[in-house]
Amino acid sequence: MQALTVEGAETRFVGGCVRDSLLNRKDIDNIDIATSLTPEQTLQLLENSGLRAIPTGLEHGTVTAIADNEIFEITTLRHDVKTDGRHATVTFTDDWITDANRRDFTINALFYDASSRTIIDHVDGMRDIRHRTIRSIGNPNERFLEDPVRMLRAVVFAARLDLTLDRAVAAAIRRHRGEIVHSSPARLVEELYKIARSGSSERIIRDLGEAGLLRYLSLIHI
DSSP states (O other): OGGGOOTTOOEEEETHHHHHHHTTOSSOOOEEEEESSOHHHHHHHHHHTTOEEEEEEGGGTEEEEEETTEEEEEEEOEEEEEEOSSOEEEEEOSOHHHHHHTSSBGGGOOEEETTTTEEEOSSSHHHHHHHTEEOBSSOHHHHHHHOTHHHHHHHHHHHHHTOEEOHHHHHHHHHHGGGGGGSOHHHHHHHHHHHHHSSOHHHHHHHHHHHTHHHHHTTOOO
16 A cells, blocks of 8 residues: 555555465455554554544554555564464564464465565465465474364365365374364454455355364354
8 A cells, every 4th residue: 555655664464365366266365465664653554644544453563544444454564472272472573584484374475565566475475375285384393283273264264265275284183173163252253254245255264164173163152
């Protein structure tokens, strides 16, 4: 976004919108933007530009902007210090590699620099885009124990985008699927709403059943 152009600051598209464009999807995911600006700087710049800006999660670095009937989620580069599947403590950073490595899967950690029209890839995500594979950033056993919702997201992405789970990801889901009951109910509700709106809910539910996650999800009181 032009409104976030500041000398010394960098702003790039990231996540689902980059992934879906590379996969030639017509139903592009939410437009997420990563920036080296602080949340307060982002909010101020948007307001100075006359755009509607909502501080939806300043403690986590997120500001929502509305422009040309599009919704943009703008988040400051960050490092997840601690997570127990329900809460995360974050610190802000100016390091793009650190921010990329905190993300869940390689295909979701690609940055697009609109000024140079280039993809910035710190995690070999382009390889996995070409191979249509969902691969964890880091050891999936550790990453799923940090945040069990990632197991659900892996299965949903595979079903919705017609991708294949990496062997290590599939094995880690089988090993730790029971941990899904320790997830934040609020986050699970959010993911379930996404499933309902995905247009692929039948396949997703089937695949969740085959992965053994559906049985545990049914035990959670949301």
